[in-house]
Amino acid sequence: MSIPTRPAPLFVPDEVLDRLAKVTSGSLTTQLYKKGYRQPVMVGLKPLNTPFKPFAGRAFTMRFIPAREDVDTYATLTTEPHVNNLQWVGVEEVKPGEVVVIDSYRDASAASMGNMLITRMKMRGARGVVTDGAFRDGTELSQMDFPIWSAGVTATTRLSFHHVADLQVPIGCAGVAVYPGDVIHGDGDNITVVPAHLAAEMADLCEAQDDLEGYLAMRVQGGEALWGLYPPSPATREQHKAWVAAGRPPIKAA
Numbered sequence: 001m002s003i004p005t006r007p008a009p010l011f012v013p014d015e016v017l018d019r020l021a022k023v024t025s026g027s028l029t030t031q032l033y034k035k036g037y038r039q040p041v042m043v044g045l046k047p048l049n050t051p052f053k054p055f056a057g058r059a060f061t062m063r064f065i066p067a068r069e070d071v072d073t074y075a076t077l078t079t080e081p082h083v084n085n086l087q088w089v090g091v092e093e094v095k096p097g098e099v100v101v102i103d104s105y106r107d108a109s110a111a112s113m114g115n116m117l118i119t120r121m122k123m124r125g126a127r128g129v130v131t132d133g134a135f136r137d138g139t140e141l142s143q144m145d146f147p148i149w150s151a152g153v154t155a156t157t158r159l160s161f162h163h164v165a166d167l168q169v170p171i172g173c174a175g176v177a178v179y180p181g182d183v184i185h186g187d188g189d190n191i192t193v194v195p196a197h198l199a200a201e202m203a204d205l206c207e208a209q210d211d212l213e214g215y216l217a218m219r220v221q222g223g224e225a226l227w228g229l230y231p232p233s234p235a236t237r238e239q240h241k242a243w244v245a246a247g248r249p250p251i252k253a254a
Contacts, residue, residue: 017097027076027205040157048148056186059101060093060100061166066162067162067163073159085165087158092124094124102129105172107132112133171182176193183196
């Protein structure tokens with residue numbers, strides 16, 4: 001019996017990614033929770049560079065396992081593709097609109113990669129890179145105009161502790177399942193994983209929620225109490241619709 005193969009990942013169009021990049025992680029997590037997804041956030045990861053650039057891209061996955069001394073030698077860093085150096089292969093396969101997500105099994109003992117490979121992915125059109133381990137070259141990465149998220153920084157070479165075992169397979173990153181083609185969303189607060197088949201619907205729902213909550217926030221700032229306002233009652237939702245229809249006039253203080 002042959003091993004079953006997974007169908008090709010669902011392709012999320014760039015226009016949907018661009019819309020999702022503008023929504024907040026708060027709205028995303030709320031709408032995903034309504035769909036039954038309880039924890040889509042990669043907890044514990046931080047951006048290495050500021051000012052932060054919000055983004056959304058299709059997941060390109062890379063899976064690490066512990067290194068082994070007879071396999072992960074400096075000699076594997078060849079100038080041509082090598083079965084024991086899949087990381088270079090992955091970097092050269094990244095396509096525009098993708099976010100490289102690295103499963104470092106939450107081990108920051110060695111760097112998942114560094115400035116040279118991340119620069120190459122940026123030049124290939126990637127939208128960001130995420131690991132639940134560490135990156136090296138933190139000083140250079142902090143100055144790069146490219147979203148880079150990790151659990152830390154270390155100069156220790158990947159070969160010391162990590163082996164790249166697979167590309168474009170389901171992985172876990174910071175406790176969240178990531179399938180190739182899923183949408184990886186980053187704002188100033190979090191990295192959130194959105195199943196590809198929900199991407200367009202999430203864009204619609206989150207745009208509507210962000211607009212409504214912006215209106216509610218102005219009313220709270222105007223002195224109103226939460227009761228009936230947040231979460232919004234049916235009457236409050238109708239008031240929001242009327243406010244939009246009226247051209248979004250200034251909110252009067254309570």
